[in-house]
Amino acid sequence: MKKIVILSITTIAMLTFSGCGDKSKEEGAKSAVEVAKDATTKTVDAAKNVAKTAVDKTKEAAAATTEAVKETATKAAEATKEAAAATAEKAKDAAATATEAVKEKAKEAATATKDAVAGGNDKGKAVFAKCVSCHGSDGKTKALGKSEIIAGQAAADIEKKLQEYKAGTRNVAGMGMLMKGQAGPLSDEDIKAVAEYISSLK
Numbered sequence: 001m002k003k004i005v006i007l008s009i010t011t012i013a014m015l016t017f018s019g020c021g022d023k024s025k026e027e028g029a030k031s032a033v034e035v036a037k038d039a040t041t042k043t044v045d046a047a048k049n050v051a052k053t054a055v056d057k058t059k060e061a062a063a064a065t066t067e068a069v070k071e072t073a074t075k076a077a078e079a080t081k082e083a084a085a086a087t088a089e090k091a092k093d094a095a096a097t098a099t100e101a102v103k104e105k106a107k108e109a110a111t112a113t114k115d116a117v118a119g120g121n122d123k124g125k126a127v128f129a130k131c132v133s134c135h136g137s138d139g140k141t142k143a144l145g146k147s148e149i150i151a152g153q154a155a156a157d158i159e160k161k162l163q164e165y166k167a168g169t170r171n172v173a174g175m176g177m178l179m180k181g182q183a184g185p186l187s188d189e190d191i192k193a194v195a196e197y198i199s200s201l202k
């Protein structure tokens with residue numbers, strides 16, 4: 001009986017103790033869970049932060065890349081524009097040079113045509129008919145042994161000289177009055193035509 005009572009007390013005591021132990025164990029477990037929870041929350045937060053930072057950095061990098069691409073494109077467009085402008089300028093220059101060359105050729109052709117016309121200058125030839133007795137039919141005779149040879153002189157020079165004889169202001173070999181008699185009756189048109197004719201005599 002005594003033994004049973006002791007056993008019972010021991011059992012109760014054990015139960016009580018173990019109950020106490022269970023309680024503290026439970027609390028321990030609870031705080032461990034809390035700590036674990038905390039740790040998990042922190043880890044998740046940290047991971048979240050890292051992810052956010054990574055996203056931000058990626059965004060920034062993308063923005064920078066876009067900017068760089070934009071700049072490169074702008075620069076390329078600018079360079080293309082400049083190259084096009086330079087090409088246009090060169091083409092313009094070439095066109096101008098070509099135009100100048102064509103103009104020059106046209107001028108030469110016009111002069112040649114004029115010469116040819118002067119060669120067949122009937123009016124000038126008709127006027128010259130009364131000059132040949134002294135200057136020769138080819139204009140290469142020194143009139144009365146005194147004048148210059150008139151064939152081939154520049155038409156403008158001959159025209160000027162004839163106008164001066166007509167006005168009585170030219171007298172090279174003392175025969176200016178004689179030539180005034182020759183040039184006097186000629187109209188400006190006659191003088192121009194005969195000057196061109198004489199100039200064409202080669």
Ligand code: HEC
Pocket residue numbers: 127128130131132133134135143144146147148149150158161162170171172173174175176178179182183194
């Ligand atoms: C009777 C002869 C005679 C006749 C005709 C004559 N000339 Fe002359 N010509 C002369 C003499 C002489 C001179 C030099 C005059 C002088 O002293 O400036 C001269 C000078 C000229 C000169 C200047 C030459 C020079 O370079 O200095 C021209 C141009 C000229 N004659 C054109 C003509 C023309 C054009 C005609 C016809 C419309 C003509 N002559 C008819 C005798 C003549």
